[in-house]
Amino acid sequence: MNRSRMPLVAAGLAVAAGLATVAALTGPVAAEPNSDASTPAASVTTDQVVTWGASADRTGGSFTDQTVRNIVHTSIGGKNLRISLSNVFGDRIVTFDSVHVGLQSTGAAVVPGSNRQVTFAGSTSVTVPNGAEVLSDPLPGDVPGDTNLTVSIHVRGASGTLTGHNLAMQTNYVSAAGDHAADVDGTAFTQQATRWYWVDALVVDAPQQVDTVATLGDSITDGYGSTRDANRRWPNYLARRIADQPPAHQFAIMNEGISGNRVLTDGAGVNVQARFDRDVLSQPDVRTVILMEGINDIGGGVATSADQLISAYRILIARAHADQTCILGATLTPFEGAGYYSPAKEAIREQVNTWIRTSGEFDGVIDFDQVTRDPANPKRFLPAYDVGDHLHPSDAGYEAMANAVDLRQLECTR
Template identity: 55%
Template sequence: MTSTWRRLGASLLVTAVGAAGLVAAAPAGPKGTASGGPANTTSSGLRTGPVTTWGAADDIAGGTLGDMTVRNILRTSVGGTDLRIRISNANGDQPLVTDSVYVGRQAIGAAVVPGTSRRLTFGGSTTVTIPPGAMALSDPLPGPVPALTSLTVSLHVVGSTGVITAHNRAMQHSYKSTAGDHAADESSTPYRTESSAWYFLNAAIVDAPRPVQTVAALGDSITSSVGSTIDTNRRWPDVLANRYAQLPEPRRLGVSNEGISGNRVLGGIAKAGSAGASALARLDQDVLTKPGVRTVLALEGINDIYAGATADELIAGYRQLIARVHASGRCIAGGTLTPVGGSFVYTPEKEATRQAVNAFIRTSGEFDAVVDFDAATRDPADPSRLAPAYDGGDGLHPNDAGSAAMGQAPDLDALRCQ
């Protein structure tokens, strides 16, 4: 593992919240801003600040939604207190109006653990109108939020949505209700339709002691972990989050999955039927505006190579990502591109491009750290291909075992930005 961090201070003690679940409200205190503004103080005197415990990148889902409730399922990485939810209408073409948003602990499927559902407010109101291109941040929900816990976020849509901001191929089912507001209903009864997208959710944010940081995994379908088993949290960023949860408190980090299936480093903006805005176009919105993100782990470029990008073009894109992340005062690690032999992407020429790109990532020294996902997943007998035990069946997407190998690849301490 190569690691050369260029900036920023030493780590302090991190205190984790216990596994007590989303529970009854604790007394509220004065809040700092979700962009990392004034810190709060815990009862033990530690300064705290906002940290992203879960995140998703904004894309576009087909169709529209009207007068119904969507119940999303998300899984926290680090624990904290005072949960906030960021709702996105970034790709919408008309205002998104919701008058009922509830958070609870998931039981099974769409069902909520009885007694855990609590209502969110926005500036003290239960109704919020989000203009096209904008987001809304909820007020803090007082009380502890544990690490590695599946939460439900249920949102009633007033009227029609128009274009839907969503995250497709989430590898997690969400649920759509029959008509009406069912956000407070803890049963699964009204939720009769499954979907594989997260609707309108951009981030879950908790207050945590100041040393806590978040790693944002910026990538494509391999980071979204298409090929892993749905509803089981076996994406490689989940495996990484599990590893951090086992560390002593001062070494834990949060993980935010910012992969979009089909995404490219180069390219344009999001549109219906697209694979999201390019990494260069979405870096600020999807990554740098998420509270507590200190390290970007970039694993992206296979779709660029498939589309005809040269190694020089892709390296120029990486250099822009590096420059912008460094200019924001953060660190960036480069992930080598995983094998594509036997897939629709592969040709000898494109394999040569992949190898040239990986050589840059490994040896240029321009990234602050390197994670060699290629070495972790390739077949020793044929390095152009995934190891047979890791192949999800298309020669491109790792299966559960492959995702586990990828999640084990990063050096955990090297991803802390110092």
């Protein structure tokens, strides 16, 4: 199993996973200069894991001397929060001269006393070249699990082309001109946004036995059609199931779905083969990846045979295994009634699913098709699980998908 691929420094501190207290993020962990390294607290070994992630993509619009307040939802709790900011799709160098993180109160407001400044190599300002990303210094203190955080970023001057995530399923906020990252009230944030901007991962220290699970896919993993601001994507439901497990069997969950994404060619976002390293293999402590992608290739006519997708899956499997990372294959859910459905395309989907189930090439199989289809018409979603477009699940459908994951498979070892 691969360990901590990003350039992070282990802090050697215990984690209070899932601490949902207002006191979290309000102050640094007190130093203990006279502590004995032989004491249990000092001997705990930690790793970095991704408690929240969203794949970077090119987004529309631009900002000039404005502050964005992103609302993100943690999976597992931890310590020593680090913020990853991405300018991968930018067309110029950008400078972020004020970055703060706090606990969301309501809307754009932050819980008083929780909004703290983030630094980069000791500086409150960081300049990021186009095509690059940067990781902050650790912010001492506890980070609560299953909680909304605010990540507020002020850009100096003009941003140019924005890097972000287009389908947040979360209301975010943009200010009028000026640096409002430190503001506790939300009055300066006069615009709402349905995208996340610049922030692409939150990293925390967790006990060594805790690893990261990456969910990789398209709009169904991204959570299209789920209730906005409610965190009801299937990876969210999965994270809540995992949080109920004993500490030795817990995982951080990162969501690397991109709505409209494809396996074989670029569509919305670069294709999954091109982004596999950046979005999965380079992230901290990824033990297992769950791959569910291909329906857009089939529906859009890019994949004209099952063999094309199978060949691409084999490449991804080989790359994961070369990196000592497990990869689980998830079957493609029904889509009869969707705008790009045809009987010929359905035949390809069924052939792909048969291969996923029977080839034995993935490290495990999650049968999302079986749990979401209508027994009376297996080519369609069960009506209660259909958001209405016959392609995407409802909240109940996303929950059923999460419940179909055998949690023991996440502990796969290579």
